[in-house]
Amino acid sequence: MSKTSRRVVSGVLVIVALVVSAGGALGYLGRLTLVFDRHPGKALAIVAEVPGPPDGPACPIDARYFDEKPDGLPPEVLKAWQALRSKASEQGVQLCLNDGKRSRQQQRKEFDEAVKKFGTEELASRYVLNPPDRSMHVLGQAIDIQPIESAKWVEKNGGALGWCRRYENEQWHFEYDAGYPTGGCPALVPSATGS
Numbered sequence: 001m002s003k004t005s006r007r008v009v010s011g012v013l014v015i016v017a018l019v020v021s022a023g024g025a026l027g028y029l030g031r032l033t034l035v036f037d038r039h040p041g042k043a044l045a046i047v048a049e050v051p052g053p054p055d056g057p058a059c060p061i062d063a064r065y066f067d068e069k070p071d072g073l074p075p076e077v078l079k080a081w082q083a084l085r086s087k088a089s090e091q092g093v094q095l096c097l098n099d100g101k102r103s104r105q106q107q108r109k110e111f112d113e114a115v116k117k118f119g120t121e122e123l124a125s126r127y128v129l130n131p132p133d134r135s136m137h138v139l140g141q142a143i144d145i146q147p148i149e150s151a152k153w154v155e156k157n158g159g160a161l162g163w164c165r166r167y168e169n170e171q172w173h174f175e176y177d178a179g180y181p182t183g184g185c186p187a188l189v190p191s192a193t194g195s
């Protein structure tokens with residue numbers, strides 16, 4: 001190889017290295033942007049710390065359940081919840097928000113209670129998500145609707161407003177995604193904990 005071609009080769013290598021590292025940096029920044037885009041102006045880390053009401057007044061149509069205030073839900077999710085509730089109400093169906101937003105701390109407490117109940121962390125983690133960030137309730141994207149008759153209405157009609165049931169073992173649990181109205185609901189999976 002002549003001196004000139006060697007210089008050309010190493011020049012090309014330097015350019016390739018620069019392009020690859022710039023691409024990597026952009027990819028990294030891109031991911032960061034996505035995280036912030038989901039909740040404009042709020043990082044997920046902050047959303048995860050926002051507590052929801054621990055309980056609420058009794059559900060007017062079934063006192064075994066609560067009807068919590070939708071406190072702590074990100075604005076887009078709150079709007080979608082309100083739209084869902086009024087559409088149901090127009091059709092004579094009352095939805096009770098048995099559980100909505102949880103903070104990391106609230107989710108951790110649920111896990112600790114499950115450990116007490118079932119005896120080991122391994123058994124508890126079949127029923128309650130741990131670490132807390134795995135829970136869509138902590139991320140403010142999930143609601144539990146009761147009574148079951150009302151949840152059935154949501155399963156049938158919620159997709160058009162962005163609310164889909166996700167798990168076979170949780171008929172009451174719905175998650176919000178802005179893509180569901182156009183993309184449709186994803187297929188059910190057995191459970192949130194994978195057990």
Ligand SMILES: [Zn+2]
Nearest residue numbers: 142143144173
């Ligand atoms: Zn749930």
